[in-house]
Amino acid sequence: MDEQDLEALADEIRRADATVAFTGAGISAPSGIPTFRDDGGVWERFEEGQFTYGRFRSDPVGFWRDRLELQRELFGGEYEPNAAHEALADLGRSGHLAAVITQNTDGLHEEAHEEVRAPADGETAILELHGNSQRAACDDCGFRIDGDEAFERAETGELPPTCDCGGVFKPDVVLFGERLPPAVLQRSRRLARESDVFLAIGSSLAVEPAASLPRNAAARGATLAVINLEPTPRDDDAEYVFREDVTDVLPALRSAVESA
């Protein structure tokens, strides 16, 4: 790891009014949750077409069967926040992180922040752009239940799991063909525009809005840092590129920020 870059970035974070972290599947890979697009990623065994909103509506039984398989594949094991989630939570606690915007649906940021949060701490906003698999919501009336309950009901034969109102429960995630939640997206865009430092972490930055949030932040004058094992389309806009594991870079960055 380039120590000089790390110190310089830490210094910028210390002086920033607002640092924003944007995370993708790569931050949860060390927790044992596979990514989608890497070699060996989930998309080698599934297709987007299985998980569209159109399919959920037209073939809820088939959708839920496939979704159960995907759920086992992604979240089947025991998993918990790793050192990278924890480092971001610590930066939040020490007042150095305004927000985490995530594409992940695993709930691990929320969990890590809850573990370190004390009542007097500044709040780090956590924005889940793609929803949260730990919840399910009725597609008709919006009634929410625990995701585990919905998956358990499906697994034990209730296909599809159905609400008392007669509607079908849907994992509370944004399916292909669905709009991102407008309020969350708007707030994310505003945070990106207003950030002084924007950290793009564990994301291929290949799809919207992942591609444009860091670009717009940099265009508005934010310092952009990319932390990802592979090159991304935004590396050229970045002042700092760490092509290393998130669990190495983020704890080191936290120590550098908090050591001064």
Ligand code: NAD
């Ligand atoms: P992606 O799968 O397209 O890319 C992940 C990136 O992370 C890759 O470029 C890879 O090089 C990098 N990476 C993997 N392990 C890393 C590590 N230890 N340290 C640093 N970098 C690492 O992921 P994406 O861009 O986030 O898009 C995938 C979509 O799939 C997202 O929209 C997300 O909703 C969904 N998804 C979520 C989860 C989850 O909730 N944990 C898991 C898989 C996919």
